[in-house]
Amino acid sequence: MTAQSALTPSAPPHPVAVGIEGWGWRHGSRRAWALREVGLRIEPGERVLLLGASGSGKSTLVRAIAGVLGADEGESEGSIRLGGALPSAARGRAGLVLQDPDSQVVLARVGDEVAFGCENLGVPREEIWHRVREALELVGLDVPLDRSTSALSGGQKQRLALAAVVAMRPGLIILDEPTANLDPDGVMQVRDAVARVVEQTGATLVVVEHRVAAWEPVVDRVIVLADGGVVADGAPEAVLRDRGEELADSGVWVPGHRPTWPPRATRPRGSVLVSTDDLVVARVPGRPIAEISHLEVTEGAATAITGPNGAGKSTLGLTLAGLIPPASGMVVPSSALADGQRGHPHQWPSRALLTRLGMVFQDPEHQLLARTVRGELEVGPRALGLAESEIAARVEELLHRLRLDRLAEANPYTLSGGEKRRLTVAAALATRPRVLVLDEPTFGQDARTWAELVALLARVREEGSAVVTITHDLDVVEALGADSFVLGGSS
Template identity: 80%
Template sequence: MSTAPASPPVAVVANGWGWRHGSRHAWALRGLDLRIDPGERVLLLGASGSGKSTLAKGLAGVLGGDEGESEGALLLNGAAAANARGRAGLVLQDPDSQVVLARVGDEVAFGCENLGVPREEIWSRVREALHVVGLDVPLAHSTSALSGGQKQRLALAAVVAMRPGLVILDEPTANLDPDGVRQVRDAVTRVLDATGATLVVVEHRVDAWVPLVDRVVVLDQGAVIADGPPETVLRERGADLAAAGVWVPGHRATWPRRATTAPGEVLLSGRGISVERVRGTTVAQVPRVQVRAGAALAITGPNGAGKSTLGLTVAGLIPPGSGVIEASAALAAGQTGVPHTWPSRALLTRLGMVFQDPEHQLLAKTVRAELDVGPRALGLSEGEIQARIDELLHRLRLERLAEANPYTLSGGEKRRLTVAAALATRPRVLVLDEPTFGQDARTWAELVALLARVRDEGSAVVAITHDLDVAEALGAERLVLQKTPREKAS
């Protein structure tokens, strides 16, 4: 960058710091003692629910007010993080959740405007930030036309333009394909080399970030259980950390046993499918798709290839632009053979959908109530409803969170909740968009084992995923989508 950052590299100090969400009895994080020196690059690890994202949000100053209660001190260069406006910039795991404006240039300028940067300086910062993250698109380019990897680099550019002394990344590559992961990691490298900013990155993809960081810190409910150079921590504590659920290179999560029976009847089939989220705009052409009972299908491919839209089409939530998805007579069971014409009640036990963003399908005020919605809509007995809920809470490690507000859960916990909510109605076809994002190694294994059990009980599992281990662990047939020429050009 041609000019120095407005903020010097930030020193982080936590003295007995903790945070409790207003609707929760248990603390998300408590008694944390930690120091990060200016310019250090720290990879923050820990099992799902260990408080990593809470710390990231605390450092960014976005916790406070009536949202909960804090104790101890969390300081940036000696000032309370909640009051250190402009010193820290946060990039979240979901690119769509942080894009506010319609044009790329306006999006990058937005933070600078809020900080009161003089207008004549803003646009030089915007161009500089886009250059350093490697996002070579016009300032007037539509933010909605960007791929997932481009949106993450856009979010990073918006942070860079504000010139913070601390860059915080909360699982920024969770929903990206391998190329998108490299793009974001390389963009972060350029930013740090240009600014000297301090880095805190929360990630489960350890392999991608180890070459960039100089320190690994592992959390467990407020305690730092490992701290040191990456090679030392991962070599000396690797087995213990893996057993606790931390993803450690060379330590593979447990896979379920292979299916022992052949796939059953075709429940859904389609030929010549044109996939459209917006009528008249084709995002993918799918010559053939089949979903079989007792089998898994993995829909893979790069960001922007239309995987999520195909998932919505298969699940009967949107119609195809051309062609037709047909249900077998056994699946239709009194409905037409065209799923997108079915009423919502008919979909409940036939086609279940887990969206990529968990918050898009949260409805209730507690975790238990969330799991109650589908079974109660089916008119099940009280005893059957509670039996299903209790089993899912146990299988997906959500028992201690049964009375918590779903919005206060970590990203990985929200994902497990939405999978459990879909399973509560026991659909014959379960479609999941990125089912394993945000999971530690232990919850990943438990979630995949549960999907394998769904498969073995005769239902169909359709997983839209960049996690190819999921496809292999489930013995899934693969449907690989490619970007259309138009998308490549964008």
């Protein structure tokens, strides 16, 4: 019988200490080290918020602590210990929840998903199902065990992922931006679920987040990464008060320090480029998600599509961008946008879409195609048959504006989540579409890159293109002076 299965149903996990000495990591395709000479001690039961600018190594560090950085992915130095053991030898002692809930769901039914980790740890069957129910109750996910995991909203899936970790009873819970793509209610639901879990289990907590204000009441320590190492470490109120201005300047989201917003629009709005007529959208044929009676997308203006998780915002975006057909009704392009193309946008050839309707997916990895960052930015312009000099000029401008210069020759898959997002936005902008549809464009961004990305979208708007942003980030809506279209639905 394993140590995990020896637990009684009411026995809490043993909180795990984390010891890091001289640790560093270099991705296989990089010359520079992502982190180096990191030294930390996290005591059992501590609740740590790990902060840092985009690309500072936060995700790399927590994945190393969780033992999921593969030796073939890069080079490491120094040591990490969980309660004195290597992460690879501390099976079941650490549980990791990632920012994308869809990437963590393995099985088709809720109960099976929560039970999966326990089964891998050899927990007896009768104990597993007690833990499954206990974990679902603890995270506040009140759904039948046979509920389809694909039918859950984003917030529900994130609580499901947390329940699957809780059921294994790890002594260390690690969360890597668990609320990045959630609506405000979903953020608080997940935050409150985590607070209940650590309060009742006593587990050590390490959470990576940009939403400092939401997590500050839950944690008792803040650690900040920058320039490949630890630059601040202490009580939240001390670090955020004493180092607040300095941290904000480096890109850390600090409560009370708002990033710069772009100037208000000065260019007069133009004509309608795309509209809808009694549109019904569906990701799967025959299963409509949302009805949109009328929506207009205007040149030289920004439109924000908001609403709760599960309302159909992403599906509407894909339909507007011509990537999936309407379930019924119409997406109507103007004659100026169609420019000789016939039919609905989803019937147009892909090359025609490049300069008319650009789409940035919610998950950046769903649209990465090339081996290098530079190559990724060259894909669209090259498909258009542009001259090499024009391709080079566009690519260099975007690399600079989105702080991707130093990563030009890096493999896109080794970038941080925020860097991948900026890359996919840049790749869409490289073909200069008349309408740009972006699904959660600011997720994973630090305060500095958020401001730069929003300024870039404002510039696209000022140049006469239409910007459609699907977002839970209400600051983006206000900063862009966007028309707000609220899509209803259940969270």
